[in-house]
Amino acid sequence: MQSIHVRTKINGQAAEFLCEPRQSLLEVLRDVLRLTGTKEGCNDGNCGACTVEMDGRIVPACLVLGAEAEGADILTIEGIAEGSALHELQNAFLEGAALQCGVCTPGFIVASKALLERNPDPSEEEIRFWLANNLCRCTGYDKIVRSVQAAAEKMQQETTS
Amino acid sequence: MSTSTLGPKSTSAAPAGKSGNGAPRRDSYEPNMVLATQTFDVVGTRPVRHDGADKVTGRALYGADLTLAGTLHGAILRSPHAHARIRSIDTSKAEQMDGVHAVVTADDLPEAEDKLVDVGEGDTRLSYVHGNVLAKGKVLYQGHAVAAVAARNQHVALEAANAIVVDYEPLPSYMTAPEAMAADAELLHSDLRMKEFGEQTDKPSNVAEHFHWTAGAVDEGFAGSDVVVERTFDTSTVHQGYIEPHNVTALWNHDGRLHIWCSTQGAFVVRDVTSKILEIPVSNIKVTPMEIGGGFGGKIPVYMEPVAALMSRKTGRPVKIVMSREDVFTGTGPTPGSHVRVKVGASADGKIQALEATLAYEAGAYPGSFVAPGGMCVFAAYDCANLSVDCYDVVVNKPSSAAYRAPGATQAAFAAEQVIDEVASKLGLDPVGFRMRNAAKEGTRRADGPKFRRIGCEQVLQAVRDHPHYSAPLTGSNRGRGVAVGFWFNVGLESSCTLNVNTDGTVHLVEGSTDIGGTRTSIAMQAAEVLGIAAEEILPEVVDTDSVGFTSVTGGSRTTFATGWAAHDAAQKIVAEMRVRAAKLWSVEVEQVEHAKGVYSSNGNSIAFRDLAAMSSKTGGPVSATATVKPRGVGGSFSANIVDVEVDPETGKVEILRFTAVQDVGKAVHPSYVEGQMQGGSVQGIGWALNEEYFMGADGTMKNSSLLDYRMPTTLDLPMIDTCIVEVANPGHPFGVRGVGEANIVPPPAAIANAIHRAVGARMQRLPMSPPAVWAEVAGS
Numbered sequence: 001m002q003s004i005h006v007r008t009k010i011n012g013q014a015a016e017f018l019c020e021p022r023q024s025l026l027e028v029l030r031d032v033l034r035l036t037g038t039k040e041g042c043n044d045g046n047c048g049a050c051t052v053e054m055d056g057r058i059v060p061a062c063l064v065l066g067a068e069a070e071g072a073d074i075l076t077i078e079g080i081a082e083g084s085a086l087h088e089l090q091n092a093f094l095e096g097a098a099l100q101c102g103v104c105t106p107g108f109i110v111a112s113k114a115l116l117e118r119n120p121d122p123s124e125e126e127i128r129f130w131l132a133n134n135l136c137r138c139t140g141y142d143k144i145v146r147s148v149q150a151a152a153e154k155m156q157q158e159t160t161s
Numbered sequence: 162m163s164t165s166t167l168g169p170k171s172t173s174a175a176p177a178g179k180s181g182n183g184a185p186r187r188d189s190y191e192p193n194m195v196l197a198t199q200t201f202d203v204v205g206t207r208p209v210r211h212d213g214a215d216k217v218t219g220r221a222l223y224g225a226d227l228t229l230a231g232t233l234h235g236a237i238l239r240s241p242h243a244h245a246r247i248r249s250i251d252t253s254k255a256e257q258m259d260g261v262h263a264v265v266t267a268d269d270l271p272e273a274e275d276k277l278v279d280v281g282e283g284d285t286r287l288s289y290v291h292g293n294v295l296a297k298g299k300v301l302y303q304g305h306a307v308a309a310v311a312a313r314n315q316h317v318a319l320e321a322a323n324a325i326v327v328d329y330e331p332l333p334s335y336m337t338a339p340e341a342m343a344a345d346a347e348l349l350h351s352d353l354r355m356k357e358f359g360e361q362t363d364k365p366s367n368v369a370e371h372f373h374w375t376a377g378a379v380d381e382g383f384a385g386s387d388v389v390v391e392r393t394f395d396t397s398t399v400h401q402g403y404i405e406p407h408n409v410t411a412l413w414n415h416d417g418r419l420h421i422w423c424s425t426q427g428a429f430v431v432r433d434v435t436s437k438i439l440e441i442p443v444s445n446i447k448v449t450p451m452e453i454g455g456g457f458g459g460k461i462p463v464y465m466e467p468v469a470a471l472m473s474r475k476t477g478r479p480v481k482i483v484m485s486r487e488d489v490f491t492g493t494g495p496t497p498g499s500h501v502r503v504k505v506g507a508s509a510d511g512k513i514q515a516l517e518a519t520l521a522y523e524a525g526a527y528p529g530s531f532v533a534p535g536g537m538c539v540f541a542a543y544d545c546a547n548l549s550v551d552c553y554d555v556v557v558n559k560p561s562s563a564a565y566r567a568p569g570a571t572q573a574a575f576a577a578e579q580v581i582d583e584v585a586s587k588l589g590l591d592p593v594g595f596r597m598r599n600a601a602k603e604g605t606r607r608a609d610g611p612k613f614r615r616i617g618c619e620q621v622l623q624a625v626r627d628h629p630h631y632s633a634p635l636t637g638s639n640r641g642r643g644v645a646v647g648f649w650f651n652v653g654l655e656s657s658c659t660l661n662v663n664t665d666g667t668v669h670l671v672e673g674s675t676d677i678g679g680t681r682t683s684i685a686m687q688a689a690e691v692l693g694i695a696a697e698e699i700l701p702e703v704v705d706t707d708s709v710g711f712t713s714v715t716g717g718s719r720t721t722f723a724t725g726w727a728a729h730d731a732a733q734k735i736v737a738e739m740r741v742r743a744a745k746l747w748s749v750e751v752e753q754v755e756h757a758k759g760v761y762s763s764n765g766n767s768i769a770f771r772d773l774a775a776m777s778s779k780t781g782g783p784v785s786a787t788a789t790v791k792p793r794g795v796g797g798s799f800s801a802n803i804v805d806v807e808v809d810p811e812t813g814k815v816e817i818l819r820f821t822a823v824q825d826v827g828k829a830v831h832p833s834y835v836e837g838q839m840q841g842g843s844v845q846g847i848g849w850a851l852n853e854e855y856f857m858g859a860d861g862t863m864k865n866s867s868l869l870d871y872r873m874p875t876t877l878d879l880p881m882i883d884t885c886i887v888e889v890a891n892p893g894h895p896f897g898v899r900g901v902g903e904a905n906i907v908p909p910p911a912a913i914a915n916a917i918h919r920a921v922g923a924r925m926q927r928l929p930m931s932p933p934a935v936w937a938e939v940a941g942s
Contacts, residue, residue, distance in 0.1 A: 022316065036226035037219015039454070041404040042486040046868035049404055077219035090217040094209045097833035100678035100841060102216030103223060103405040103454025124881075132877040135868065137402045137455050138678060139837055140844030141875075142882045 008069040010035070011079025019066035026050045028066035029076060037077035037106050041135070048134030051107035052076050058114045060133075077106035080113060088158075089113055089151040096147035100138035108134050112148045120156055124149070190629055192883045193836050195829060199888070202758065203689045204896050207833045208696040210682040216452075224408035224424040224451040225483045232410065233262050233311040235469055235482035236318035238325050239492055240300035240307055243334035243558040243861025244349070247298055247327060250308060255321040260313035263475040264325070265468060267297035267307075271440045278437050281430040281461040281714040282564055282652070287437055289527035293561050294438060294467050300329070301349055301526035302558050303862040304491025306464070311472040311480045334558035334861035337395075338500050338521035341367040341557045349526065349556045369528030372536055372552040374608045382515025382547030386506030388587045391517075394576040396910075396928040397854035398498040398523065401565045402845070402873050405454020406484040407493060411469035415477065421466050422449045426456045426675050427714030432706050434463040439470060449705040450675045457845070458564025459494040461714050490866035495855060496565035497522040497530045499572035503539070503580045511590050513599045516540045516548040520573060521555055525562040530554045534650070535569030537609045538907070539577050541648035542596065542618050542799065544605040558861050564716060566842060567649035567903035571849060571910060575928060578645035578911030582918070592644050592915070593631065597622045601648075617825025617889030617899075618799045622646060624887050630803045630821045639808045640818070643916030646801040647907025651900035652717030653792035657710025658727035660688060660735055662784040666771025668692065668735070670701040673712030674724040678841075678902075679834040680715070686830050687725040687896060691732035693759025694770055710789050718900020721830055723792050729895045730788035739773055742780040746773070794893015800824040800904035802843065802912035808920045813936025815851055815917060821883040827891040827899030839905045840882040846909025848874045854929050 003018040010033070019028050026043070029035045029052070041047035043062045050061040053075035080087045089109050092098070099105045108131065115122060115130045122130070127148050128141075136144060197205065215221040252264045273291035277284040291297075296305045308325050312318035335341035341349070346367055355366040358373055383389055409423040419441065425431050428450040436443045453460060465482045472480040484492065504517040518539045524530035536552035585595035600619045606612050625631055625644060635642050659671040670685050685699035692699075712724065736756050743761040744751040746768070754763045759770040777784050805818040822839040829835040852872040856865040865871045890897030914925045923938035 020316075030226070031228070034228075035219075036222070039223070039405070040225065040483075041406070041454075042868045044486070044867055044869065047404055047486075081218055086214070086217065090214075093217050094213040097207070097210070097679070097831075097837055099213075099216055100834070100837055101403070101405070101453060101455045102212075102221055103403075103452075105216055106219045109217060128876040128879075132875045135404060135873055135875065137404055137457070137845070137873065138841045140840035140842075140882045141879055142840045143833070143837060145876065145881070 004067045006067060006070050009073045023066045024062050025064040025066050025069055026061035029061060035076055035078055039103050048107045049104050051110045053114055058111050077110055080109055088154050092147040092151035096143050096150055098143040098147035104136045108144055116152055121152055192881055195832050195886045197888050198890055201690050203686050203696050204830050210679045211701055212681055221452045223405055223454055227410055227422050229479040232479045232481050233476060234315040234318050235309055235311045235480050236322040237306050238308040238322040240303055240305040242300055242329050242331050243303050244332040245300050245329035248330055249328045251326040255310055255324040258321045260317040261321045263311040263472040265309050265471045267295040269471050281427045282716060285529050291438055293527060302560050304560055309468045336557055336857050336861055338523050338555040341555050367556050368553050369556055370554040372533050375549040377547035379515050379517055379547045379549045383506040386514045387509040388584050389506040390580050390583045391504035392580055393502045394926045396499045396572045398495045398559055399849050399853040400490055400495040401457040401459035403455025406489045407464055408483040409465045409469045410479055410481040411473045412479040413470055413474040419446045419470050422451055423466060424453045425450055426460045426716050428706050429711055430714055431463055431466050435466050438467045447705055447707045453675050453677055456677050457566045458568055458716055461716055462563050487866045491863055494563045495560055497562045501576040503576040505580045505584050507584050511588055511595055511598045513543055513545045516545050519551045521553040523557045523559060524554050525559045527561040528554055530562050531569035535573040538570040538648050539573035540608055542601055542646045543599045544601045548608055550608045566906040570649050570907045574647045574907045575910040579914050582915045593622055593626045596646060615892055616797055617887055620887050620889050621799045621801050621823050621825050624823045624885050625801045625803055635805050639810055639920050641916045641919030642805050643912045644803055645908035645911035647904055648797060648799050649904040649907060650797050651722055651795040652719050653723055653795045654713035654719055655791045656712045656724040656727040657789045658731045659787040660731045662774050664775050666774045667698045667700055670699050671704055671709050672724055673709040674720045675715040676703055677715055680720045683721040683830040684725045684728045688728040688732040691729055718902040722898050722900045726792055727788045727790045731786045734786035738784050742773055745780050796827055796891030796893055796899040798825055798899045798904040800908055802908045804912045804916050806916040806920055808917055810939050813932035815935060817880055819880055822905055823885040824905055825887045825889045826901040828888055828897040829886050835886055835901050836884045838901045839884045842905030843882050843909055844874050846906045850910035850913040850930055852929050852931055
């Protein structure tokens, strides 16, 4: 099978890769580019573990073909922290004990970041609606929702101060 | 929370630790309360977990993230039939495909010896483990592994696996315990003979084992009862549902040593079981446990490790296999479906007079359904002298069942706690008051014989009664409030821990318990408490089986309890050695050196742990200690729920309006992660109650093997899960710890069923209580 040459931008850096036509973006990220922070839980778009941001929209990377990333701007969990400083969401997840096994955590953080960029002060209901495609089997979601609330509060304080 | 009548308390809003749970409190009540009975400096605080930064940045390495140079990728061919004889397997076409390096079937495994093997939480016959890894002669369920391929990449491996031709002769299949127990049912295993009352019989049967426990005079108890209620309940097969699929990489090196990297709850179990299956010494196998993406009991069994190892031996290259989600559903887990009859009799004064239960659980393809623990737990919350419990472990044509969080207890509680509720109601008694009047306490005999040591059943029920949720008004039509209580054991098993003191005053902690939910930290905190230093000054590592003493599975609610105990003991050895070092420093007798909170002192001299550590080279060299434990002082844990529901009579949909989980945890080492266990277990229980089931077609195949159709709870299905931590110290542990991981899943289905009954009058006798099932009951009542 002939490989396709794809030019894209990942976490702010230009990235090029070769992929087979049948390879998903998730496979490319994990197996070709070794960005293994994006996780595979179901490979059919139902668990949210592989959530990445692509041109400003959150998508399950397993439902995007690698070839479709041509010209796209992609953000993965590896691009959330700025340098050595964790993002407020990452801090909030740690302080709020919002992870147990941690395998769903990258997807939740990528999805939550996109939420807070659109809606800096979401209600509990809005957080629950936005995160409904991200499955977590360990926490029962309570501490995840509270941590997103805590991060939102902190980020708002930072913007107003 | 001002209405509590239980001892001193601290709350998560005012944590004692360095960094608290920073979540804002938007509620008018305290959602997470801790009813503490004893306080420590580190134990009971809420530090950030040691592996946290790796896990929020995507840096933590899970099994599927590992790809060694030269790795081949594997795929497993699985049975499309629920029950069939294998006439032949033709692998020739697959073997000739470009990019295929190895194909294996059961013929490549050594013959299984007829002996018992410890599979993590008990013994089973080696031939069963063997048969489940790769089917020999017969397939016993859809998804049963038949052959495997190693190829250049996963796509080629899958194509090649599908090119293997298997000639099957389909056989009749049985999906439930009552079907498989029928007199004319065909045997799944021609060599299976029923074990009865602990004795091996010569009866061929699909019932692998029949347990029976009785005490007192059951018939007289029922005869002396004013109210007797008897009902039968059925529950569906459900899956543990961890988000990370099973994975393995195996490298059979050219020096003859086998190295396995995998996602497992028990690296030593993988080592030992793989050694038995492949007939190589345990010392030839090193297992590196990667980070694990959930387990809940389902990642104790060995599935693919021996298969990947065989293919690595054939090719001389690392072989990696990662399951698909469909493989996970059809080839691993699940927890048994059940058929349970419960009968309860009580006198008008509210005293239970007799208890009787019959439990039949689906073991799946091989014996071992955890029905016996179900029978031990079914009436564990009650003190009644007259009781009788029968348990049947029944093989059926479903995947071989695996442990799932308090295995066996949830099905039993779904039945017992509804009947208890109904008896209370018929006697006109408050459901919590009735339970309290009959609550098990220290000295109560459990169904299977042992008497409880100190337990917190009464205290948990008292906390339920006193909780503001229990007395909060609940108005509106089709709404109801339910309660239920559940019990689960703890196990001790075996753990090891090594502490190495660094010259900067920090301590490396080496342990072998897979960390599924923050146990690196809860174990480190116990060492820190003894050493009198901060939790952050302990640096815990989970290491491979070559690098730490034997450690049993992360399971049975044992990790914080037992590996934490090993850390406690190792830390005590460090303290003893540091006293020797201080004595040397000051030229005094070691008996003259005292230790308190990390400071060593004698005759006016004193030195902090950090400074003494810095002088270790001058005082005798490195300071290091190892401790191993096999604890016997295990406590059990009781858990209860208060739940408010609203039932939509038009659709049968049940909405959870408010949920409170109460649990006796002995001592919450890290209250945030204890709350997390309670919340997570509760929500798994909610999923089991309302939606989750294996939907089996008439042909015995699973029709909903995706996360779209197997419906686990999402954020949108749930409210916040409030917690109330009750601490009744376990006298069998240095800090009073009880295991907290499991008991929380036990009461939710029963509590929700009781709430549905109060809301709409329907008595739900089947799980899941999905919209069609509830609608049918509401329409019929």
